[in-house]
Amino acid sequence: MDDVHFIEIEDVHKGYTVGGSLVKALDGFSLHLDEGEMCALMGPSGAGKTTLLNIIGGLDTVDSGKVVVGGIDLNRLGESQKASFRKHNVGFIFQFFNLIPSLTALENVLVPAMFGRSDLSQRAEDLLVRVGLGKRLDHLPKMMSGGERQRVAIARALINDPKVLLADEPTGNIDSETAREIVHLFQELNNEGTTMIFATHDRLVAGRAKVMIRIRDGRISSRKKSPKDGMIHLRDEKE
Amino acid sequence: MARGTFNSASYGLSHLRHDLLRTVSMISTLSITIAFLLLISSLYFGMTTELSSGDERKGILEGTIPGSLDMYQEFQIDDSIPEEARTTLMNWLFLTSFLIFVVALFIIYNTMAIAVEERRAEIGVLRSVGFSSREVMRIFLAEGAFIGLISWVIAVFLGMPLIVNLSVYLIDRGEQGVFFVQPTIPYELTLLSLVLSVALCLGSTYLATKRSVLMSPVDMLRHRD
Numbered sequence: 001m002d003d004v005h006f007i008e009i010e011d012v013h014k015g016y017t018v019g020g021s022l023v024k025a026l027d028g029f030s031l032h033l034d035e036g037e038m039c040a041l042m043g044p045s046g047a048g049k050t051t052l053l054n055i056i057g058g059l060d061t062v063d064s065g066k067v068v069v070g071g072i073d074l075n076r077l078g079e080s081q082k083a084s085f086r087k088h089n090v091g092f093i094f095q096f097f098n099l100i101p102s103l104t105a106l107e108n109v110l111v112p113a114m115f116g117r118s119d120l121s122q123r124a125e126d127l128l129v130r131v132g133l134g135k136r137l138d139h140l141p142k143m144m145s146g147g148e149r150q151r152v153a154i155a156r157a158l159i160n161d162p163k164v165l166l167a168d169e170p171t172g173n174i175d176s177e178t179a180r181e182i183v184h185l186f187q188e189l190n191n192e193g194t195t196m197i198f199a200t201h202d203r204l205v206a207g208r209a210k211v212m213i214r215i216r217d218g219r220i221s222s223r224k225k226s227p228k229d230g231m232i233h234l235r236d237e238k239e
Numbered sequence: 240m241a242r243g244t245f246n247s248a249s250y251g252l253s254h255l256r257h258d259l260l261r262t263v264s265m266i267s268t269l270s271i272t273i274a275f276l277l278l279i280s281s282l283y284f285g286m287t288t289e290l291s292s293g294d295e296r297k298g299i300l301e302g303t304i305p306g307s308l309d310m311y312q313e314f315q316i317d318d319s320i321p322e323e324a325r326t327t328l329m330n331w332l333f334l335t336s337f338l339i340f341v342v343a344l345f346i347i348y349n350t351m352a353i354a355v356e357e358r359r360a361e362i363g364v365l366r367s368v369g370f371s372s373r374e375v376m377r378i379f380l381a382e383g384a385f386i387g388l389i390s391w392v393i394a395v396f397l398g399m400p401l402i403v404n405l406s407v408y409l410i411d412r413g414e415q416g417v418f419f420v421q422p423t424i425p426y427e428l429t430l431l432s433l434v435l436s437v438a439l440c441l442g443s444t445y446l447a448t449k450r451s452v453l454m455s456p457v458d459m460l461r462h463r464d
Contacts, residue, residue: 059366059460079371079372080371083374085369086366086367086369090369092367094460098364098460100250100364103250103253107253111365111368112369114250114374115370115377119244121245157368160369
């Protein structure tokens with residue numbers, strides 16, 4: 001039986017040369033995820049989490065193996081087709097927010113839509129209101145807290161209505177209270193059908209995912225499915 | 240609230256405002272260069288007259304450079320344009336313009352290259368949100384074009400009136416006489432300087448940005464300030 005999954009990664013190898021020696025980031029990695037899944041990637045630094053996210057998002061290429069996202073075989077895409085794939089299908093969220101320092105919150109959210117045909121200013125404004133920054137539209141990143149910046153980054157990731165959100169340590173640089181709000185936001189988005197994959201060291205954050213995958217040495221070392229949606233373990237969490 | 244559309248031009252302007260010191264230094268370098276090129280050209284295109292006593296330009300000369308009249312009293316007027324003086328002037332013009340242009344190109348390129356180096360993470364972000372290399376290049380070129388344009392405007396609207404109205408030149412050619420030059424800038428030259436200014440900026444932006452834009456976005460994202 002050959003099921004079709006939203007994300008199909010099969011036997012992916014990816015190595016980097018660091019200081020003359022080859023480091024295997026992914027070593028025969030395989031993963032299938034369905035649309036609307038919320039998946040947490042855990043594992044030590046250097047286990048291959050970021051590489052995996054970059055490969056799913058079409059930012060990085062594989063040495064060998066199959067990567068299909070939403071029916072699109074990423075190995076077959078050229079550079080500009082990959083850019084277009086990212087624009088229309090993927091939203092990236094980074095640990096260090098990576099906002100453009102010279103642009104206001106609203107402009108930052110509009111960046112991915114810059115070369116698009118339709119004017120998405122109203123949508124950008126709505127998204128910022130949604131992430132709780134309705135009064136910060138014209139603020140520059142330096143005038144905002146870490147949590148606020150990350151929320152701008154989330155709004156930016158959502159502007160082109162992506163099918164999948166990829167977040168690399170999204171709460172790694174913000175306080176735990178704000179982290180909780182952000183994960184709550186992720187859950188809301190996931191409930192609306194957005195597929196979410198995030199790499200995290202934070203067990204509480206990972207606990208909100210429906211699927212939790214541990215990566216070690218470029219392979220999956222364990223895979224857990226939550227007993228009920230969004231709750232693997234929530235000892236210290238209250239709804 | 241009414242807001243303008245957000246495009247590569249507004250992106251570029253925001254960044255130029257944000258990085259004000261660098262913007263000002265590039266604009267001042269370039270506007271002084273353009274003004275200087277205009278100045279040199281204005282001598283070439285200017286009205287050259289050999290100076291002598293009895294010429295009505297004496298008055299202008301005396302008014303501009305006090306005491307100059309006494310020094311050049313003995314020369315005779317001759318309205319024909321001396322060919323050799325022109326040639327010398329032209330050689331000087333080409334050599335100096337070339338040197339100045341090369342120096343300006345180098346300074347602008349260098350400034351841009353450092354700026355691009357510092358903005359690698361930004362380029363990585365732009366690539367990650369779905370910009371092709373070409374689209375990222377468009378943003379940087381828009382910034383370059385702005386610098387070229389603003390520099391030209393400053394050079395022409397501040398520099399040119401100074402050149403044309405406030406300067407009178409004397410060229411001493413020894414035994415062949417002393418020539419009086421009234422600077423003139425044909426408007427074609429003004430347009431040419433616009434093309435030159437913008438082209439210089441676009442060229443150096445392209446060269447400074449090309450490598451970074453083509454690099455893997457993953458490598459770019461690793462840069463962090």
